[in-house]
Amino acid sequence: MxxxxxxxxxxxxxxxxxxxxxxxxxxxxxxxxxxxxxxxxxxxxxxxxxxxxxxxxxxxxxxxxxxxxxxxxxxxxxxxxxxxxxxxxxxxxxxxxxxxxxxxxxxxxxxxxxxxxxxxxxxxxxxxxxxxxxxxxxxxxxxxxxxxxxTRQRLAAFESRHQQLVAGTKDAVAHIQEGILAEVNPAFAQLLGYDNPADLSALPLMDLIAEDFQPKVKEHLKLLRRGKNDNKPLECCLIARDGRRVAINARVSESIVDGEHQIEMLIRAESPAADTAVTTTTVAAPAHGRLAYFDALAAAIAAAGQHKDKRAAVLVAVDDFAGTEERLGLHDAVQAVDQCLEWLQARIGPHDQLFRFSTNEIACILVRPTMPEIVEFGEAIIRDIGKQIFNTAGHEAQLSLTVAAYPFTGSEQAAVLTAELVRDARKLSAKGGNQFANVGPSAKSSLDEVEDARKAALVKKALMDNRLKLAYQSIASLEGDTRQHFDVLVRIVDENGAELHASEFIRAAEKHNLVGAIDRWVTARALKVQSKREGAQDASSLFIKLSEDTLKDAESFVAWFAEQVKGRPLKPGELVFELRELVVQNHIRKARMLTKSLTELGAQIAVEHFGIGSNSAQMLEHIPMQFIKFHQSFTANFNDKELHKKMVTLMEIAKGKRIRIIVSHVEDANVMARLWQMGVNFIQGYHVQEPEVVLLSADVR
CATH class of the missing domain: 3.40.50.2300 (Response regulator)
Structure with missing residues (x-):
């Protein structure tokens, strides 16, 4: 294969x-x-x-x-x-x-x-x-x-977003083609006293320019077409609908749209002083700096036991800030975080406090009547940030956030609490972010539990959407066997197309009782692969790992597997089911029933991680198997005399029962040569071949 x-x-x-x-x-x-x-x-x-x-x-x-x-x-x-x-x-x-x-x-x-x-x-x-x-x-x-x-899809998305920005911004924007207003936004119409922007469409620009400024505007546009206006702003007066003069300071630029020259006139809105006054009187201004945060947190912890409400330290981290700096530039990236801080400032309560913790991190001290309300705040931040667009000097930016909350009761130390909060928040952000988590001993769930739950949900969704795939690692014959042998590995493809190896999700799957479903998916897929390969020139054996959950549920798995092979009985050697020695040792009755039943249905059996149990030799006597695969410690400590002696003894017993021997994790050519001299049948490892993404006729993705 x-x-x-x-x-x-x-x-x-x-x-x-x-x-x-x-x-x-x-x-x-x-x-x-x-x-x-x-x-x-x-x-x-x-x-x-x-x-x-x-x-x-x-x-x-x-x-x-x-x-x-x-x-x-x-x-x-x-x-x-x-x-x-x-x-x-x-x-x-x-x-x-x-x-x-x-x-x-x-x-x-x-x-x-x-x-x-x-x-x-x-x-x-x-x-x-x-x-x-x-x-x-x-x-x-x-x-x-x-x-x-x-590119067309990205352009369409950009144009749609740009139109939304233009329509929603307080800045007045007008697009002019061949001296005619092609499009204006609501802010431009409002500036001149019009209720409907459509009323200004198709009007000549000069009809809106005060007569004494028209020569200046014409000269400015002429220099713009020639590229000689040096980006100077245009200062002039427009004529409003009621005849009054409106003084403006506009940035005028030129671009090509659908092959036509287009001039954009942008008039920045000024922030009314009254608005600022309202903001500063209704919401506490953020204290800048880490030291101010530590002082405030220490005071909040000391006062926590005197109140019935719930309090938490919260860290809000901007995800992939390095990528944001690369996209926007160093200056605009900081501007975007500044605007994010202002956005958060408008969302916190009158007793909450906000601090600039670092370049891309904002710290909060939240006070809420109940813990669920703190959770609700964090989840709302994650949900709503995606709807926000931050306008910097030269860009429109969207940000992704990670929010971690550490509820405290009054016995914590500010420095220790913050160290754990920062570590967990940054860990979450580095893994992709865009999520909220409670951390700390008094949190509803630990960071690991949150991560496991997320991965379990990913596994469940992948099973429903059939977004798993098989990979194979070669098991190479040292005897010239023409049949191809492969260990079957399972990977999950997330909704972004990224592949997760089993080591990244199997623990979460085990904790949430999903590993048995994975076993069945892999088995069904392997059966389909073998059925599709009936016209192939080379016969193959696929080794499928079975979990402890499947072994515990042996009767159900056997009944299910019998149905799977009813329409197409297995050919000799097509499927080999692998069980770990310690798992078999802990469920010996179930293991005997499962291995006997699977063998009767045409499958073969392998015991992997072999040789580390307390009764390895006895297991060779009592469990029907065709292969053993030694635990990796035998390879890692190949020159250990006692371990080598044990390996030779177990090999002799296995060979007497015509059980074939596999040694894994072979990384050295000298070890491979000595294994051949010992009579090992198969080897695998990175010295032989790394795992391949081998997508067969049934696995094309």
Whole structure:
């Protein structure tokens, strides 16, 4: 399997880049192997995924994996018109190329007329060279189309947001084309005494300019067109609807919109002094500085026991501030945080206090009647910040926040409390942020519990949306076995497309009783993979890890598995279920029943992490198994004489029972050579091969 054309991409850690993917619909795997081999030998990092029916084609297109689709004419039950229609519906930019054994001009014309991008053949080297050039052309075209579509979507989103900003800002904005007002916002209309901005559309700009200022305005616009006005502001008077003169100081700029020159006139709104007075009298001004925060927190902790209300220290961190600085510039990024502080200031209560803790962090001391109200405040901040747009000198910015609250009772020390609060808030923010958490001993839930709950929800959603994928690590034979053996690894793809390895979510899944569902998903997917590979040239064995939860629920799992294999009985060696030795040791009766039942249904059994239990030799006598996989400590301490002696003893017992031996975590060529001399059957580890994302016909994503 490791060498088949079904691999779509390798981990970027090993190759440094992601291969482009060709989805090939063909009756034989050898066709995919031949094309992939030719293209890769020609220096192109391209992988071919072989599929045989429309179901797999639809799954692949829905997942958006392929960069090119090649459809052979000879696939039973697959019509070119159906493939083209499916492509137009699910991936309209995806090029489709027809593969034929004998290409003629008439065939090419027919394929192009049907909607295909071209017709190719793999008959000989001359045709393969033509196929290579067509593939490169279509992959390049597809990449450009995707970039164009993405750019258009971003542009549309930007234009929509810009229009919303212009409509909602207090600054007066007018767009002028060829001397005519093309568009004005409500603030501009209000400035001149108009209720409806549409009343100003299509009016000549000069009709709104006071007569004595018209020559000055014309000269300013002329210099602007020539690029010689040096960004000087335009000072003049406009004529309002009631005839009064309105003095303005406008920034005038020029741009190209839909191929037409457009002038934008921006008149900044002035903040009325009265508004400032109201703000300062109704909301306490923020005290700037960390020292002021510590003094206020110490006083609040000392007074906490004298009141019935609930109090908490809160840290609000701007997520990915380094990225914000890169996008906006150093000055504008700080301006955005300043405006965020003002936004928070307007949301806190009369007894709350606000402090600038650091460049991108704001500290609060909150006082609320109940703890749920503190939680509600934090969650509302996270929810509402996404709706805010902060206008800096040169940008409009949106921010993402992480909010951590540390409720206190009066016995805490300000420095210790703050250290834990800051550590947990920054940890949350570094993991993506945009969330609220209670921290500290008196919090409703600890940071770890919050994180586990978040990951459990992610796992549950991924199971519902079928957003899991399989990866495989090669188990290499030291005896020349032609069957390919792989450890099956599971990964979750989150809603942003990022992959999470099992180590990142399995603990949360175990705590929230989801690991059994993962076991069944992996087993069902592995069965589908093997059924899809019936036409493959190389037989394979997939090793599937079963959890303790599944072992405890052995009867139910066996009944479920029996239903899964009823329609297609397993072929010898296709599936090998792995159980950890210590788990088996703790549930020996269940393990005997499970392993016996799975063996009767055609599966094989492996015991992994072997050799560290108290009764390893006895387990070889009582549990039916075909493989043992030694615990990694045997490899890590390979030169330890006592451990090596124990390994040799267990190997001799296993070999007497015709149990094959796997040694994992092999990182050294000398160790590998000595294992071969000892008679080990299989090895795996990074010295052999790193885990691959191997997406087979049933796993195309």
């Amino acid at each position: 490791a060498a088949t054309a079904e691999h779509l991409k390798f981990d970027t850690a090993r190759t440094g880049a992601t291969s482009q993917v060709i989805l090939l619909i063909a009756p034989s795997e050898s066709t995919a192997k031949g094309i992939e081999s030719y293209l890769r030998n020609a220096g192109h990092p391209i992988r071919c995924a072989w599929v045989t029916d429309m179901e797999d084609v639809e799954n692949a297109l829905r997942a958006g994996t392929p960069d090119l689709l090649i459809c052979a004419e000879t696939v039973a039950g697959v019509a070119l018109k159906d493939v083209l229609e499916l492509g137009r519906r699910l991936m309209p930019d995806l090029p489709v190329v027809v593969l034929t054994s004998h290409a003629t001009p008439e065939d090419t014309v027919a394929a192009l007329a049907a909607g295909a991008s071209d017709l190719v053949s793999d008959e000989d080297l001359r045709h393969l060279r033509h196929l290579e050039l067509v593939v490169l052309r279509e992959l390049g075209k597809h990449r450009h189309l995707r970039e164009l579509r993405s």
